[in-house]
Amino acid sequence: MQAYSKAFAAVYDKKWAAFSHQVAPFLINFCASTEIGKKNKTVLDVCCGTGHLANHFLEKGYRVIGLDLSEHMLHYANENAREFVKSGQARFVLGDAAEFNLPERFGLVVSTYDSLNHLKDESSLLGCFRSVHAVCDGFFIFDLNTRKGLKRWNNVFVDDSEDVLIITRGIYDGEGDRAITRFTGFVSLADRSYQRFDETVYNTVFELERVKSLLLEAGFGKIYFARIQDLMTPLDKPEEEGRVFIVAGRQGVI
Ligand SMILES: C[S@@+](CC[C@H](N)C(=O)[O-])C[C@H]1O[C@@H](n2cnc3c(N)ncnc32)[C@H](O)[C@@H]1O
Structure with missing residues (x-):
């Protein structure tokens, strides 16, 4: 369990928003360019932290559900998206990425800033992929730190x-x-x-070929590795990257 503590959540909220600001435009553009992203504008942010990424989607009119294991991180997420929470456009829920259930269906599921490296083993990662697959109508995009x-x-x-x-x-x-x-x-x-x-x-450390196998086992269709700046182009040698984005689509969407 890697739920961030109260004091660390305050530090995180102050210091580590830049990554969300950097990746958000690429994720939003990717989503907007897909058929399913145009049809289903509800996004799930797994390990949403203090909600900085969620706010980018909310400002573009998406509905966002954020899930995180830390009540302290969710406190800031609720504060940072106060108006959207009030209007019902955003909702933040306490839950474990390794095993969760939600009533909504999502066009896009994201998990950013190496959050899934926090899961303790392949069995937890598979649990996460199965939980995501059960609610995802379109794409699941997440990043991992590689061994490198x-x-x-x-x-x-x-x-x-x-x-x-x-x-x-x-x-x-x-x-x-x-x-x-x-x-x-x-x-x-x-x-x-x-x-x-x-x-x-x-x-x-999750070996990327194993990650791909686990995604297939969870039911995803085509899976590839990419850089955030070009989410449409598969990388040949993902283990040579420091951080890699994994794009997984439901059967039939890619
Ligand atoms: C590095 S932060 C990333 C936060 C956010 N995604 C971002 O891009 O800023 C990792 C987050 O994962 C959460 N977390 C760690 N393990 C988790 C788990 N098993 N289930 C849900 N959240 C978890 C932590 O509480 C923390 O908010």
Whole structure:
């Protein structure tokens, strides 16, 4: 279980929105270019975090359901999309990506910023793919850190800014199935005091050919790997990327 804690959720909301801002236009364009994306404008964001990606879709008129295991991340998601939640265009639910049920059908399901690397093993990943397949009418697009990408995290990074100090320590031997990242630091609060946070997250290394097999086993049709800048073009050597996007379509949609 990798539900982010209260203090870390505050840090995440302040510091890590940029990735969503970067990937959102590509995901929205991809969705808008597909038949199913034009017909079914309801999006599921698995491991939605503080809802930054959801807001991009909401602003374009999509309905969004966000699912996350951390009530603290969902607190910010609800705050960040307050007006959309009030109008019923957005809904954020507490749930485990490895096994969930939802009553809606989705034209697009997304999961971004290496969230599915947080699942502990292939059985959890397959559970996630089956849960997504059961509600997905169109495409499932998610990204994963590859083994090569996780090797880059075997390092120490310091972010020393006015409102937050973050020391990130990544540990990965480059061979095993798990990379550990420890975040330690202080975040400023409204009363100008600082709160310390300590968060340890792990990233499971999933071999991409196995990921493809698990998606097929869950019932998806054509599956390919791509870069975010060009989601329509399959990559020949995805393991050579640091992070890769996986595009999986329901049988018959691609
Ligand atoms: C790196 S953050 C990404 C958040 C968001 N997708 C984004 O792009 O900013 C990973 C998120 O996954 C959530 N998470 C981790 N394990 C989960 C699980 N098993 N089920 C649902 N959410 C999970 C964490 O609480 C956190 O919000």
